[in-house]
Amino acid sequence: MELNQFTAHELLGKLKAKIASPKVILDSLYTRIQKIEPKVKAYARIDKDPAGIIPDLSGLPITIKDNICTAGLPTECCSKILQGFRPPYDATVIKKLKESSAVIFPWKANMDEFAFGSSTENSYFGPTHNPWDLECVPGGSSGGSAAAVASDEAIWALGSDTGGSIRQPAAFCGVVGLKPTYGRVSRFGLIAFASSLDQIGPITKDVQDAAILTGLISGYDPFDSTSVDQDVPDYTKSLTGEIKGLRIGIPKEYFIAGMDAEVKTIIEEAVNKLKNLGALTNPVTLPHTEYAVPVYYIIATAEASSNLARFDGVQYGYRAKTDNLLQMYKLTRAQGFGREAKRRIILGTFALSHGYYDAYYLRALKVRTLIKQDFDKVFQDFDCIVAPTSPSSAFKIGERVQDPLKMYLSDIYTISANLAGIPAISIPCGFTKKGLPVGLQIMAKAFDEEMLFRVAHTFEQNTDWHKLKPKL
Amino acid sequence: MSIDKETIKHVAHLARIELQANELEKLSGELHGILDFIDKLKDLNVEQVKPASHILPISNVLREDKLHVSLTSQKALENAPSKKGNFFSVPKIIE
Numbered sequence: 001m002e003l004n005q006f007t008a009h010e011l012l013g014k015l016k017a018k019i020a021s022p023k024v025i026l027d028s029l030y031t032r033i034q035k036i037e038p039k040v041k042a043y044a045r046i047d048k049d050p051a052g053i054i055p056d057l058s059g060l061p062i063t064i065k066d067n068i069c070t071a072g073l074p075t076e077c078c079s080k081i082l083q084g085f086r087p088p089y090d091a092t093v094i095k096k097l098k099e100s101s102a103v104i105f106p107w108k109a110n111m112d113e114f115a116f117g118s119s120t121e122n123s124y125f126g127p128t129h130n131p132w133d134l135e136c137v138p139g140g141s142s143g144g145s146a147a148a149v150a151s152d153e154a155i156w157a158l159g160s161d162t163g164g165s166i167r168q169p170a171a172f173c174g175v176v177g178l179k180p181t182y183g184r185v186s187r188f189g190l191i192a193f194a195s196s197l198d199q200i201g202p203i204t205k206d207v208q209d210a211a212i213l214t215g216l217i218s219g220y221d222p223f224d225s226t227s228v229d230q231d232v233p234d235y236t237k238s239l240t241g242e243i244k245g246l247r248i249g250i251p252k253e254y255f256i257a258g259m260d261a262e263v264k265t266i267i268e269e270a271v272n273k274l275k276n277l278g279a280l281t282n283p284v285t286l287p288h289t290e291y292a293v294p295v296y297y298i299i300a301t302a303e304a305s306s307n308l309a310r311f312d313g314v315q316y317g318y319r320a321k322t323d324n325l326l327q328m329y330k331l332t333r334a335q336g337f338g339r340e341a342k343r344r345i346i347l348g349t350f351a352l353s354h355g356y357y358d359a360y361y362l363r364a365l366k367v368r369t370l371i372k373q374d375f376d377k378v379f380q381d382f383d384c385i386v387a388p389t390s391p392s393s394a395f396k397i398g399e400r401v402q403d404p405l406k407m408y409l410s411d412i413y414t415i416s417a418n419l420a421g422i423p424a425i426s427i428p429c430g431f432t433k434k435g436l437p438v439g440l441q442i443m444a445k446a447f448d449e450e451m452l453f454r455v456a457h458t459f460e461q462n463t464d465w466h467k468l469k470p471k472l
Numbered sequence: 473m474s475i476d477k478e479t480i481k482h483v484a485h486l487a488r489i490e491l492q493a494n495e496l497e498k499l500s501g502e503l504h505g506i507l508d509f510i511d512k513l514k515d516l517n518v519e520q521v522k523p524a525s526h527i528l529p530i531s532n533v534l535r536e537d538k539l540h541v542s543l544t545s546q547k548a549l550e551n552a553p554s555k556k557g558n559f560f561s562v563p564k565i566i567e
Contacts, residue, residue, distance in 0.1 A: 088547045183528050196527065225533040226526075294510040305487060312488065314560050316551035325563045330490035342489055346480065347503060349487040363513050365523030370516070372524060405505055421527035446528070 003028035042148035059101035063154035066108040069189035078123040079113040081336025082317040091189020093217040110144030131470040136394035139169030146173040164414025167426035171389035171439020182421035183228035186221030194303035197418040207457040211235035238450035239457040244278030249382035253289035260392040266430035286374040296415045298364035305348030372420040379445040389426040389439035425452040428465040
């Protein structure tokens with residue numbers, strides 16, 4: 001087994017015991033990337049041997065999504081409009097990782113432009129391919145991070161999740177992905193998409209790695225006024241392997257018509273497994289589930305239209321050549337943004353515009369309250385909720401690009417957790433007959449990531465899905 | 473709800489995006505479909521429901537008024553497409 005194939009906790013053990021050095025680990029990654037990257041395209045930009053550009057090689061390399069600011073390293077949100085942008089500062093998560101002697105991998109992971117998408121096809125640099133089937137999408141928007149981890153082109157990675165952008169690609173690529181509670185991880189230095197929904201989180205090869213990485217990046221940050229001043233527990237202590245008597249709710253609204261029959265069977269088998277391990281499973285209801293996608297596409301686009309106003313060719317990135325200021329704004333944005341970005345900015349601007357605000361934006365905020373109340377009610381009687389991560393396994397590249405609505409519906413099971421602010425994890429729970437991974441989603445109440453790690457780890461340790469590797 | 477091309481043109485102007493005629497055509501169809509789907513929200517009676525403007529029970533987040541190191545103007549200008557001295561430079565707006 002090559003070093004790049006191990007989990008982070010295994011490699012941390014090797015570093016501690018001095019059976020491996022950071023340099024040989026980095027070399028193994030580099031060798032793998034040279035060989036596999038032309039097929040997978042998990043990275044936005046590939047440059048010369050990274051060893052030459054890493055100033056301090058003291059620990060494990062970590063791969064970062066292209067929308068998280070890394071001082072001096074290109075951070076372009078995979079958009080033409082941010083071409084050439086090298087942030088003058090580190091995001092708080094990057095600062096924290098450096099303080100724990102992680103090595104920030106200089107090549108950033110591919111993503112849908114500004115995280116707008118569910119397939120990584122909206123990247124300015126072209127699509128990433130699913131390591132399990134190169135003709136399929138890796139999911140999105142953190143598809144580069146998930147594909148890199150799944151193909152051992154990364155040891156572990158950070159993604160961001162606004163409506164499922166960590167969990168859905170983790171499910172499609174057969175790896176672990178966590179969206180932490182809103183406010184658990186600082187968003188300072190995460191290039192904003194929808195500020196009331198965005199969270200940074202880990203994409204890893206197993207649950208233990210996710211627990212370690214979540215611990216490293218969590219905590220209060222005075223630079224993010226929505227981060228919460230609450231102690232960060234040692235998440236590895238929740239890996240007890242014990243779920244006897246836990247009350248698990250299975251939401252009936254998540255097993256709907258239109259869901260892939262094979263995925264449904266795999267999820268039902270996973271629920272049975274949890275039952276056999278001693279959990280008490282019961283059906284629950286989240287009655288406003290069907291409204292989550294429409295609410296999301298109002299709130300997320302409204303916030304995006306406001307957040308993306310800053311990309312106007314003045315302070316950074318691309319600028320269209322013209323000698324009129326208003327035309328400069330309009331042409332810069334017309335030429336710099338891709339199709340999905342324009343679509344979302346215009347939809348969001350519309351939802352906030354005079355005469356439509358009450359009918360769309362305000363109404364969406366009210367329905368968001370109802371969605372949150374659904375979860376509050378369930379968590380009065382249940383420790384966590386278990387559901388599919390996505391209604392299907394990875395779809396073919398190109399299959400949904402012409403139909404934005406169909407693309408939006410691939411996030412139908414993940415969006416609610418962002419709207420309610422609660423944490424949710426996706427772990428591998430089986431494969432379709434065609435050999436594509438399926439993800440199991442676990443959701444818990446706000447700030448109870450420990451519950452997610454406990455249930456996810458117990459399931460994982462009693463199955464072998466996380467040990468399978470794609471043949472590349 | 474349908475959205476006509478004039479409204480899209482107006483909104484695109486508000487968003488400062490120049491749309492080509494073919495983009496406008498395509499967008500009009502797509503937005504029509506998306507808004508139709510979103511109109512599902514009108515089925516719910518939300519008169520008595522409070523809007524979720526923030527999902528966590530936190531308010532009035534303050535910090536101490538202390539000096540800290542921030543970016544120098546030189547550093548802040550490093551990514552500028554065009555600059556003059558200590559300023560971002562844009563096309564002239566006063567004749």
